[in-house]
Amino acid sequence: MKLLTLGINHHTAPVDVREKVAFDPEYLQEALHDLRQHLSGVSQSGLPEATILSTCNRTELYCAANDADSATLLHSATFDWLAKSQQLAPSSLEPHIYSLPQSDAVRHAFRVACGLDSMVLGETQILGQMKDAVRTANQAGALGTYLNQLFQKTFAVAKEVRGSTEIGAHSISMAAAAVRLSERIFEKIAEQRVLFIGAGDMISLCATHFVARRPKQVAIANRTIERGQELADAIASQNVEAESFKLSDLPSRLHEFDIIVSCTASSLPIIGLGMVESALKQRRRKPMVMIDLAVPRDCEPEIARLNDIYLYTVDDLGVMIQTGTSMRHAAVSQAEAIIEDRVGNFMHWLNGRNTVPLIQDLQQHGERLRQIELERAMKRLMRGDDPQDVLNAMAQGLTNKFLHGSLHTLQHSNGAERDSLIKLLPKLFSTHSSAYSHTYHHAEQDSSKHTNDTSDKNDL
Structure with missing residues (x-):
């Protein structure tokens, strides 16, 4: 049995590369089916197992194949599929790729779930994203004995590490960093109008942090008005003026807001250069803070060149976050020791399966x-x-x-x-x-x- 994790993340590639490799959640099951068919040539005992984890900071393929001739063969087949599926030249992708076989793949999965490999050390959101990826793989019929056991063990290790160490203590989240960046431009968020684009978990988390500063007004722009209204109602219940509107109305309303926080699953930018130039004219050059948490990005990169526009991406927030991680480093060695022991346990189980x-x-x-x-x-x-x-x-x-x-x-x-x-x-x-x-x-x-x-x- 050969295990492999092949991926790209915020350690190995900037956001303009990561967004090219990200998978649309709506087509993830289709991608899993295609990946398994592609890898079938390296497995003599049925279709290989596969799971795809795709977030704003990483895209990772977890694979398990019986009777693979070699780890190199499995790596080559997986890498070729990733480049082809995302229509990228292998030479442009290869410098950013990491490939982890066997125990290294197990160790990496454990570290990711525990938040040790995250931009925000110890953050918990990645665990939920990994569970979603596994759920999708299971629904696609892409999980088998080996990956199912790997991820169940991964979730158990994450629970153990978070329960027995302080790895998540004193966390500086992406949402908190977004607030701090906004306060660099606008001294008082209480005097500003804030627009959230999207209504997913990240936007909900950001809304919680911004609403705590009591902004003058909050609006939610979302593809479906119903989900946006649910978030607006929750904000309004905290005595902050809030409304929702359709994403299609964004061009005509963008100029009304001082702070824009965007995180959607769109595969193409939804805020273009022309839209922002028009908004600035209507604002009479009053500055705007734009925080793009999406990968692929929601805002065209050229927007950053405009005067009076302060555009930040997830990588910019990451730089700020890294300055506040020192208090959590003391727990890292303890977490790593737990992970190393559990890797040994899993590999013992895996080697035992080889004798079946x-x-x-x-x-x-x-x-x-x-x-x-x-x-x-x-x-x-x-x-x-x-x-x-x-x-x-x-x-x-x-x-x-x-x-x-x-x-x-x-x-x-x-x-x-x-x-x-x-x-x-x-x-x-x-x-x-x-x-x-x-x-x-x-x-x-x-x-x-x-x-x-x-x-x-x-x-x-």
């Missing part, structure tokens, strides 16, 4: 031997033979057949192979007799004296 086919073969072989001896015994009983003689013969036949292969291999082995078998067979058959100890002792002596002797002078 062998165990099944042994069980089937034993069943065939049992059937042969049972049929022979039944025939003798039907002939009227003494039942005790029949039972003794059946027991003797089973014993001889069961031991035949091992004894034959031992008798025809020599040198290092013979020494290994002498050590191994007693463990397999749970024997600890003095005869074994005597044989092993002499085998050790013989091995030390004749390490280069390939003859078999001690046939049993």
Whole structure:
């Protein structure tokens, strides 16, 4: 079984690269189906398992394939699919890609879920996003024994780390950073009008932080008016004036707002350069703060060149966040120790799964031997033979057949192979007799004296 995590994140690529690799949530199941079909060439035992995690800070492909010829082959197939599916030249993507096989893939999943690999150290949102990704993969039929076990263990480790360390303490969230950036331009948010574009979890979190500053007015622009109105009603219940309007009305209303926070799932920018230039004219050059938390970005990058516009992306917020992480670093080493121990446990389970086919073969072989001896015994009983003689013969036949292969291999082995078998067979058959100890002792002596002797002078 080969495990692989292949991805790109805020550590390896800027936002203008990450947005090109991000997946539209609406087409994630279709992408999973296509990925598994593409990887089927490296697996001889059915379709590989796959999960895609795509957020504003990372796009990661988690894969598990039976009988992959090599980790390199699985990496190549996965990388080729990612570049092709996002219509990118492999040469433009390769410098930003990380590829993590086996235990490294397990360790990475644990660290991501615990918030150790996040832009905001210890943040909890990524755990929910990972659970959503796994749920989508399950609905697409892309999960199997291995990835399902990996992610269940991942969620358990995240719960353990968050419950036994202070990794999430003193967190400086993206939402809090957005407020602080706005306050650099506008001293008092209480005197400003704030527009939120979108109505998802990130916008809801940002709204909570901004509403705490009691802005003059809040509006929600969303594709569906109903969901935007729900958020507006929740804000209004806190005695802050709030309304909602359709996203299609944005061009005619953008100029009304001083602070714009946007986070949608649109694959194309929804705020263009011309729209902002028009808004600035109507505002008579009064400055605007625009915080774009979306990946792909909601705002055209060229907007940042306009005077009186202060445009910030998730990477800009990340720089601010990193300055406030020192209080959480003390918990990192404790979290890493927990993760390392749990990685060992998972790899032990995974390696144990590799023996399942062998165990099944042994069980089937034993069943065939049992059937042969049972049929022979039944025939003798039907002939009227003494039942005790029949039972003794059946027991003797089973014993001889069961031991035949091992004894034959031992008798025809020599040198290092013979020494290994002498050590191994007693463990397999749970024997600890003095005869074994005597044989092993002499085998050790013989091995030390004749390490280069390939003859078999001690046939049993």
